[in-house]
Amino acid sequence: MLEDMVPPDRVTQCMIRTVLENLSAVDGKILREALADREAWGHKTLAKALTQRGLPLGEHMIRRRRSEPCAGCVCRVV
Numbered sequence: 001m002l003e004d005m006v007p008p009d010r011v012t013q014c015m016i017r018t019v020l021e022n023l024s025a026v027d028g029k030i031l032r033e034a035l036a037d038r039e040a041w042g043h044k045t046l047a048k049a050l051t052q053r054g055l056p057l058g059e060h061m062i063r064r065r066r067s068e069p070c071a072g073c074v075c076r077v078v
């Protein structure tokens with residue numbers, strides 16, 4: 001009866017995950033690649049490009065998630 005009982009996922013607030021969940025597979029892939037490519041995409045450059053396209057990811061959010069991704073989250077790109 002209880003075979004499928006598992007603890008619920010611990011949900012961490014993560015804007016990158018929220019944004020990624022709302023993107024198409026193609027856009028999500030592009031964003032994850034951009035997040036991983038720190039040389040081509042500085043925190044500020046990436047934040048600006050995303051904001052211009054209507055995605056609310058600020059420089060500080062990107063910087064924080066790049067240095068400290070949440071456990072088991074899609075924002076962990078490397």
Ligand SMILES: [Zn+2]
Pocket residue numbers: 014016017065069070073074075076
């Ligand atoms: Zn995350």
